[in-house]
Amino acid sequence: MGSPIRSNLQSGARLDLSGYIKGIEASDRIVLSRAITLIESKLESDQLLSDQLLQKLLPKTGKSIRIGITGIPGVGKSTFIEALGSYLTTLSKKVAVLAIDPSSGYSKGSILGDKTRMDNLSKNENAFIRPTSTGGTLGGVADKTREAILLCEAAGYEIIIIETVGVGQSETVVRDMVDFFLLLLIGGAGDELQGIKKGIMEMADGVVITKADGENLKSATQAQSDYHHALHLFASPASGWKPKVLISSALEQTGIKETWEMIEGFHAFTTRNGHFEKQRSQQNKSWFHTAIEGYLKYQLLQDPTLKNKLEKAELQVIDGTLSPGVASRQVVKEFMASISKT
């Protein structure tokens, strides 16, 4: 399988397994970036190589704090992440920022645009910044970003920041792959909670009100109080941790140190009570099962004999002329018949 002759996505000769391993162990950012490209590849031969790579590096993974950061466009996510990342490097921490693109291509331009805005951080040798593709349907967003996290950890990154583009679908997926989930919000402008998709705030371990400077400071402080109240209306999350609400100004560099202290506090608290390890184990288990379903579905979608059948069934399901349950069983049976014929 795989084609013997093909062009490389990246310039330069292709690396073999030990080339990738050595480069990642040496924390070589170019090799790390190419390894992420490798795991995102849909070529069968690349998949085999990336599975070997991931398995080899596995003992070196898991030692970071994984932080998910979300917020609506305009909240100043990139600016905040740059400020937080830069601060962390002054503490001699190595920081990786992975930006998730749930739209699988079409908004890649804008995300890369975001990345180039993190000017200072991207020049910092202790930082690694990279958008990660969803890799189409192969296990969805989670599959490839989760594996990119493992590669960054193996390369010695101690803090991994997963940035969502805040389109609304990726938040729960990101929530399931990080230790700490941070929601960025803006204060002021009438209804303080305008635009917050239902349920997102419920997943947060912490909230930061951004742009808390100058004339915005007063409304940010008001929003802090409102959100604090709103968060505490609900029962505590499984971690036993009480979500905190902070204010921050990237302009005046306030609230950045406090954000990191909050995350460190969460880490210490949940390590002590066992939640940190427990959540990681649960995430691994649920990743495994979701990935089985995703990969099975991927195999089915790849089957050329099923393409028409599937499209037709979906249309009938949507217009109500075919029962979804019946349709799904028909499609799966045809898929299995198709495999056993090969």
Add this chain to the structure above:
Amino acid sequence: MGSPIRSNLQSGARLDLSGYIKGIEASDRIVLSRAITLIESKLESDQLLSDQLLQKLLPKTGKSIRIGITGIPGVGKSTFIEALGSYLTTLSKKVAVLAIDPSSGYSKGSILGDKTRMDNLSKNENAFIRPTSTGGTLGGVADKTREAILLCEAAGYEIIIIETVGVGQSETVVRDMVDFFLLLLIGGAGDELQGIKKGIMEMADGVVITKADGENLKSATQAQSDYHHALHLFASPASGWKPKVLISSALEQTGIKETWEMIEGFHAFTTRNGHFEKQRSQQNKSWFHTAIEGYLKYQLLQDPTLKNKLEKAELQVIDGTLSPGVASRQVVKEFMASISKT
């Protein structure tokens, strides 16, 4: 496939396809109940028959209002549903109540116990009450309950109430199969929102504070105001509908008519703006795709050659010695190899 001689789960001779169809079209509750047992069956021959039945009845489905009702134990769910259901029958509506058992067996006793508590409603000839099993792993909770909804609709039930047992896992699944999602809460006792799992309130189209009578009336009214405030802190749901908070006493039969008026109001509002049909189509599409994954996974789990492999892989994934992504691809590849050998 299937065994030619076997005992029936129900007493009486087995029905054939036309027997089921005739019985359901005549709104025969015993036939309807046996049809639900049929669709829950894991026997291959029963599955074939139930697929034929569902497909035949499909044109007669979809015309009900589907209502999901959830709430923590002690909130008085059964009492409330009995009061609401009885009220609806006085409006000459036919009402079906399906109770979901997400625990797939172990708490069935208590659910059946609940059902027998709906004494008046169960004696009403315009009502149909039945627990539905999750049917193990075959597409999970959703698969069989969704199909039970279709059977009830074909039997002429105009209002289908899906009752969750409120264990915390079934709510999102139920939310995805109903038109209107109702959350029952109790007022009083200090923190009004104690015990509400994060995210559940966010899914609600309406909230009813139960047991609003006697000494509880004051705290129920206070809770109504608090929840009203909390719900309106968040952005409006996709429906454009603003969730309402009502108070009710099953004892004094207050708030029951108002609950139905709220649901009717929602139905009229979302029918006008197109959300009702749109949500149904989206639910069908997502059911189809989830069912494909669920049924594929079921086939994999049924494969006897994979059982040990799967268990071992899961343990390694949980203890961190095998990458979940790598493990999932290994398992799926072995499954496909196993099929092509047969």
